[in-house]
Amino acid sequence: MSEQKQDTKQTSTQNQTSSATRQSRSGNYKGNQQNNNRNTSNRNFNRYRANKKYNLQNQPNNSQQNYNKQQRRSNGPRRGGRHQGRWQKSNNQDTSNPFSNLNEIQPPKPLPEIDENDENWKQKLKLPVKDTRMKTEDVTLTKGNDFEEFYLSRELLMGIFEKGYEKPSPIQEATIPIALFGRDILARAKNGTGKTAAFVIPALQKTDPNKPYIQALILTPTRELALQTSSVCKELGKYLNVQIMCTTGGTSLQDDIMRLMKPVHILVATPGRVLDLANKKVAKLDKCQMLIMDEADKLLSPEFQPLVEQIITHLPKDRQILLFSATFPVTVKDFKDRYLNKPYEINLMEELTLKGVTQYYAFLEERQKVHCLHTLFSKLQINQSIIFCNSVNRVELLAKKITELGYSCFYIHAKMPQHLRNRVFHDFRNGACRNLVSSDLFTRGIDIQAVNVVINFDFPKNSETYLHRIGRSGRYGHLGIAINFVTYEDRFNLYKIEQELGTEIKPIPPVIDKSLYVA
Ligand SMILES: Nc1ncnc2c1ncn2[C@@H]1O[C@H](COP(=O)(O)OP(=O)(O)OP(=O)(O)O)[C@@H](O)[C@H]1O
Numbered sequence: 001m002s003e004q005k006q007d008t009k010q011t012s013t014q015n016q017t018s019s020a021t022r023q024s025r026s027g028n029y030k031g032n033q034q035n036n037n038r039n040t041s042n043r044n045f046n047r048y049r050a051n052k053k054y055n056l057q058n059q060p061n062n063s064q065q066n067y068n069k070q071q072r073r074s075n076g077p078r079r080g081g082r083h084q085g086r087w088q089k090s091n092n093q094d095t096s097n098p099f100s101n102l103n104e105i106q107p108p109k110p111l112p113e114i115d116e117n118d119e120n121w122k123q124k125l126k127l128p129v130k131d132t133r134m135k136t137e138d139v140t141l142t143k144g145n146d147f148e149e150f151y152l153s154r155e156l157l158m159g160i161f162e163k164g165y166e167k168p169s170p171i172q173e174a175t176i177p178i179a180l181f182g183r184d185i186l187a188r189a190k191n192g193t194g195k196t197a198a199f200v201i202p203a204l205q206k207t208d209p210n211k212p213y214i215q216a217l218i219l220t221p222t223r224e225l226a227l228q229t230s231s232v233c234k235e236l237g238k239y240l241n242v243q244i245m246c247t248t249g250g251t252s253l254q255d256d257i258m259r260l261m262k263p264v265h266i267l268v269a270t271p272g273r274v275l276d277l278a279n280k281k282v283a284k285l286d287k288c289q290m291l292i293m294d295e296a297d298k299l300l301s302p303e304f305q306p307l308v309e310q311i312i313t314h315l316p317k318d319r320q321i322l323l324f325s326a327t328f329p330v331t332v333k334d335f336k337d338r339y340l341n342k343p344y345e346i347n348l349m350e351e352l353t354l355k356g357v358t359q360y361y362a363f364l365e366e367r368q369k370v371h372c373l374h375t376l377f378s379k380l381q382i383n384q385s386i387i388f389c390n391s392v393n394r395v396e397l398l399a400k401k402i403t404e405l406g407y408s409c410f411y412i413h414a415k416m417p418q419h420l421r422n423r424v425f426h427d428f429r430n431g432a433c434r435n436l437v438s439s440d441l442f443t444r445g446i447d448i449q450a451v452n453v454v455i456n457f458d459f460p461k462n463s464e465t466y467l468h469r470i471g472r473s474g475r476y477g478h479l480g481i482a483i484n485f486v487t488y489e490d491r492f493n494l495y496k497i498e499q500e501l502g503t504e505i506k507p508i509p510p511v512i513d514k515s516l517y518v519a
């Protein structure tokens with residue numbers, strides 16, 4: 001504790017005495033490299049590692065070991081790296097492996113004895129440690145409903161409260177009753193404001209575990225998001241006997257076929273795999289009344305839309321379709337008109353960016369980027385960061401550079417073997433490393449509460465990508481910062497994105513006030 005305080009003090013002194021200079025849009029951002037606070041925090045981090053006995057070398061198979069060696073050679077995810085800044089795990093961070101035994105069949109659980117007249121049932125719940133961090137109006141500006149007002153089963157309410165959800169967020173309040181009623185929905189709400197539970201809660205409530213077939217299909221554009229979403233389904237439905245299965249590319253088709261021989265009620269999937277299983281008549285979707293498309297605009301991009309339309313041919317005619325995203329470009333309209341039946345449209349995005357996320361840019365030359373990142377590492381109080389690059393190659397090169405600078409980092413992109421993607425995702429989420437370099441694989445939906453800094457090492461080309469990337473920090477109305485490296489070539493994009501999002505990306509100041517992004 002005292003070490004942490006010391007850490008914080010050192011960093012703030014550093015900031016005050018920093019010789020970093022900030023110039024206007026035509027200028028450069030340069031900072032000095034003061035790393036005085038590393039030793040103290042190294043001790044904290046090493047102590048954490050010792051406690052966790054975090055060791056990637058104890059891997060179950062040879063290919064994993066070979067890959068690890070390769071990663072070490074290329075200075076990829078490194079375990080002995082030096083560390084800077086204060087390391088802190090979020091109270092709410094789940095330390096269990098969210099992906100282990102994900103598709104194991106849940107044995108029928110004896111339902112907890114529920115006395116409908118017991119007014120004290122809430123007091124008997126095992127609630128997580130309360131998150132006392134300040135939250136912005138993005139999640140607090142509600143009508144004041146309670147989950148109990150939605151006529152949810154007691155078992156589902158128990159799962160919701162034990163997940164730490166006390167009150168519904170604005171999007172949950174707006175969509176849960178409508179979805180329960182059976183209407184098609186097109187819902188738009190800001191990043192990190194609880195869209196997942198807004199569709200998972202009605203899906204769980206409407207599923208009858210006594211009917212042995214798929215009743216809801218949840219589609220996501222990436223495998224990691226499918227894993228995360230099925231994990232949320234399991235947590236919220238932990239007192240229900242609903243069987244949830246996650247099926248994505250990059251895993252054994254045979255295993256999925258075997259699993260589908262047993263009852264599955266909710267299927268969470270990426271489009272390619274579920275279409276394959278449906279075409280093989282292994283995944284039977286003819287009684288699946290609910291199709292949920294998370295990150296719907298991405299699922300309706302040319303890459304996915306043909307697959308999605310084929311999946312819909314396997315569903316019954318009177319199915320309910322729910323579309324969720326923070327971004328709905330006009331291209332979605334055509335799909336909406338063709339497939340949705342008098343959809344209830346909810347748009348909670350009068351303003352597009354999150355109130356808790358402050359955005360800055362640093363104008364620089366390509367060759368100055370690594371140096372600038374180094375400066376940021378030494379000056380910022382990063383709890384966890386995601387650093388985005390625009391290509392797989394650049395992700396790997398940057399991860400190498402960061403490791404050479406003496407900072408620990410993981411990296412992830414879609415060209416990595418799936419089991420390693422899972423491992424990096426799981427370990428980063430559990431706080432095994434402070435920094436993650438990523439391609440756009442992690443741009444959408446990924447929810448890691450401890451991330452308070454997002455860095456666009458490469459500035460994105462469009463405003464949707466920008467919005468989703470910076471939305472990886474400031475989850476559930478918390479604080480965060482987004483720092484954009486902008487080169488001469490990016491200058492028009494910066495202007496365009498500011499215009500399209502109606503937001504201001506300010507030049508980075510010499511000192512960034514910690515109260516803007518440290519809880
Ligand atoms: N009612 C609630 N009370 C407290 N926390 C909540 C509540 N609903 C959701 N959360 C938490 O908020 C975080 C963000 O939720 P979620 O991932 O569903 O956001 P999202 O709107 O889908 O964001 P994105 O657009 O980035 O996909 C999660 O950690 C989730 O557990």
Ligand SMILES: [Mg+2]
Pocket residue numbers: 195196294445
């Ligand atoms: Mg989401």
